Amino acid sequence: MKSKIRKHHNRPISLVCKRLSIAVILFITVIGAHANPLSRHEEPSFNGINHFRRQFPQATEVNYKVKGQFTEVDFIWNGLQLQAFYDLQGNPLATARTIGKNNLPVNVQLNLEKSYPNGVITAAIEYTDVNDGLSYYVTVAGPKTDWLLHVSTSGDISVFKKMKH
Numbered sequence: 082m083k084s085k086i087r088k089h090h091n092r093p094i095s096l097v098c099k100r101l102s103i104a105v106i107l108f109i110t111v112i113g114a115h116a117n118p119l120s121r122h123e124e125p126s127f128n129g130i131n132h133f134r135r136q137f138p139q140a141t142e143v144n145y146k147v148k149g150q151f152t153e154v155d156f157i158w159n160g161l162q163l164q165a166f167y168d169l170q171g172n173p174l175a176t177a178r179t180i181g182k183n184n185l186p187v188n189v190q191l192n193l194e195k196s197y198p199n200g201v202i203t204a205a206i207e208y209t210d211v212n213d214g215l216s217y218y219v220t221v222a223g224p225k226t227d228w229l230l231h232v233s234t235s236g237d238i239s240v241f242k243k244m245k246h
Contacts, residue, residue, distance in 0.1 A: 127152045129167030136173070137165070175210045185217060185232075192236035197221045197228070 125133075127145050129152055134140075140156040151174060154165045166174040182190070182202040193202065200221035209215050217232040218241065229242040 125154075127154070127167070128169055128171035129154075129165075129173065130171070132167065132171060132173050133165060137163075173211050175208060177206050177208045180205050180207045180217075182219075185219070186234060186236075188236040189217060189219075189232050189234070192238060193219065193221065193230075193232070196238055197223065199223055200228070203227075 125143050125145055127147065133143075133154060137156065137158045140158045143154065143156045145152055145154045147169075150169060152167045152169070154167070156163055156165070161178055164177045166176070168174055182205050184207075185193075185202075185205055193200070200223045202219055203222045204220040206218040207215070208218055215234050217234075219230045219232055221228045221230060225246055227244040227246070228240055229244070231239045231241045
């Protein structure tokens, strides 16, 4: 199976999805301080809290940030560090979680090795969009360039961002 590499900016994408993708980049590079840390007794109050509580009733360590056109919620669920994204009306947009490179599907790993033979996978995010389904954001470090790649479950690769050293 030959992977297709295409520039991400050639595909039409809404402003919300662009901003949401930027949030995913930040999630890859910084999983740290939260803007609104909540005590165990304090209930978060953001548009989408009802969807969030129905989907993740046992969520703990819930923190959220309103970022322009969406709300980002960081939390622990079943021992996993997750993120959920909601639009300003409270509708679910996507969920994301960091995964190990060995947890990527085999066909994705093979296509990445074939397309970036001198690259090293440094980070991987499993990203589930309510409209587009499951995909992955993978950071690959090369000798002179790093790439943030969007990879479909079928292994198709698109360059989301290219970063020179």
